[in-house]
Amino acid sequence: MSSQKNKPLPQDGNGSSPDKKKLSAREEKLQEIKNELLKQKEVILCEAETAMTVLPEQTVFPDLGDQASAETDRSFMLKLRGREQRLLKKIEEAVERIDCGTFGICEVCGEPIDIKRLRARPVTTMCIACKTEQEEDEKQSGH
């Protein structure tokens, strides 16, 4: 009786409600994509970290909390290569859009983007029709 774990729940609600808001199939897929994105982000960060293990003794400031980690983050970001930075930013933006429910909506025509396309290219912001059109335009004007 005494060994009950008393873990804090950061999220609202007690998970035992059977009437929990049910995700639609598309929303479920979006959550999967989000998990993929978060994994991808971790991989990038991990690789970047490995690349900078040559740092002198790392100092940890437990008392300064956020400020210190913000400083660390900044210098960390500076060390990331441009391509990784851009990708990271795209990933973060995509995750944000998933969280606020605007992910997967074409920014040009406002139609939902095909889930298969989103899975293949989660950071895309255009449906395939608009993207194709844009590429056609680029081809024509850049010729």
Ligand SMILES: [Zn+2]
């Ligand atoms: Zn579109």
